[in-house]
Amino acid sequence: MSVRTRPHPEQQAENNVTKADLDWANLDFGYHQTDYNIRYTWRNGAWDAGVLTRDESIPLHIAATCLHYGQECFEGLKAFETRRGDVVAFRPDENAKRLIRSCKKILMEPVPEPLFMAAMERVVNANRHYVPPYGTGASLYIRPLVIGTGPQVGVKPATEYMFVILVTPVGPYFKTGFKPVDLVVEEEVDRAAPLGVGDVKVGGNYAAGIRATMAAKQRGFTEVLYLDAREKKYLDESGPANFFGVTQDGQYVTPASPSILPSITNKSLLTLAEEMGMRPVQRPVAVDEIFEFAEAGCCGTAAVITPVGSITFRDRKVVYSKDGRAGRLTTELYQRLRAIQLGDAPDKYGWVYKIPPPKE
Numbered sequence: 143m144s145v146r147t148r149p150h151p152e153q154q155a156e157n158n159v160t161k162a163d164l165d166w167a168n169l170d171f172g173y174h175q176t177d178y179n180i181r182y183t184w185r186n187g188a189w190d191a192g193v194l195t196r197d198e199s200i201p202l203h204i205a206a207t208c209l210h211y212g213q214e215c216f217e218g219l220k221a222f223e224t225r226r227g228d229v230v231a232f233r234p235d236e237n238a239k240r241l242i243r244s245c246k247k248i249l250m251e252p253v254p255e256p257l258f259m260a261a262m263e264r265v266v267n268a269n270r271h272y273v274p275p276y277g278t279g280a281s282l283y284i285r286p287l288v289i290g291t292g293p294q295v296g297v298k299p300a301t302e303y304m305f306v307i308l309v310t311p312v313g314p315y316f317k318t319g320f321k322p323v324d325l326v327v328e329e330e331v332d333r334a335a336p337l338g339v340g341d342v343k344v345g346g347n348y349a350a351g352i353r354a355t356m357a358a359k360q361r362g363f364t365e366v367l368y369l370d371a372r373e374k375k376y377l378d379e380s381g382p383a384n385f386f387g388v389t390q391d392g393q394y395v396t397p398a399s400p401s402i403l404p405s406i407t408n409k410s411l412l413t414l415a416e417e418m419g420m421r422p423v424q425r426p427v428a429v430d431e432i433f434e435f436a437e438a439g440c441c442g443t444a445a446v447i448t449p450v451g452s453i454t455f456r457d458r459k460v461v462y463s464k465d466g467r468a469g470r471l472t473t474e475l476y477q478r479l480r481a482i483q484l485g486d487a488p489d490k491y492g493w494v495y496k497i498p499p500p501k502e
């Protein structure tokens with residue numbers, strides 16, 4: 143596929159885009175090159191107009207605060223092609239607001255919500271032919287990030303920031319179907335402290351947890367389930383996703399904790415669970431409650447829901463799925479959310495944001 147001859151995306155009407163020549167249904171959840179990313183610089187008290195670029199690298203000062211003191215935060219959301227052929231993003235205003243909270247918590251310059259939305263529209267439109275076709279199960283993953291780029295040797299916030307959005311087409315998360323995974327309760331490693339930065343989406347939280355995840359994988363588990371760092375008694379969340387359980391009488395229960403990242407998927411599932419009569423509740427959940435649940439799942443943008451087949455805690459293992467299939471209510475929650483995202487069910491709550499094609 144030749145990209146050279148294509149006109150600049152912002153001078154081009156793309157109502158009838160030709161799709162990129164990719165094997166959509168077999169894409170993995172990894173980085174695939176697209177045509178453009180977008181980047182904005184904050185300098186002398188203002189964000190610039192931003193630029194779409196084909197350059198996949200960022201020139202950085204060797205003393206940039208993102209390199210030394212972890213001034214970095216990010217977001218993750220997806221764009222889909224709907225049944226009607228529209229390109230939509232799922233609750234992007236929520237990601238914009240969360241990115242502001244993340245920036246503020248680690249003293250970075252926040253990206254105003256209108257700038258976030260405009261940047262997302264520009265970069266999706268510039269890569270519109272990478273939005274996977276409806277029905278393939280694939281999507282365009284959108285990854286915004288903010289980094290401190292100004293040099294600082296003493297521990298101080300940077301005086302310059304960069305806001306970048308890259309996009310990459312990703313395949314269906316469950317290639318082999320909606321299959322339950324095995325979790326293990328983590329007792330040796332804390333992801334985040336109660337008064338730390340666990341409630342914002344900063345890269346440092348992932349650095350803190352990566353050794354726990356890799357050790358769990360070596361032992362044959364898919365992910366860890368973290369406990370609260372203070373008492374080691376209550377459930378927090380999984381590595382990159384929130385956790386929920388379904389009680390024997392069908393109630394949706396998800397942990398409340400100051401060190402959990404508030405998931406937009408979980409927030410949406412709480413609404414759908416209410417609709418389904420599941421009496422959803424967000425409260426501290428003692429680790430022993432895992433032995434009482436009928437179903438369990440992890441939730442986040444990447445997979446929407448990952449059904450949990452078993453959880454191992456010390457020398458005990460609770461099995462939710464004996465036949466390799468997800469629970470009934472977990473499956474229904476998943477199907478309801480996916481249907482809204484793809485335009486197959488009415489968007490009652492205004493969650494689906496249409497990205498209009500660029501004007502001529």
Ligand SMILES: *Cc1c(COP(=O)(O)O)cnc(C)c1O
Binds near residue numbers: 407
């Ligand atoms: C991003 C993230 C989630 C999922 O949030 P969504 O908004 O649903 O994608 C959950 N936990 C952690 C730690 C995260 O970073």
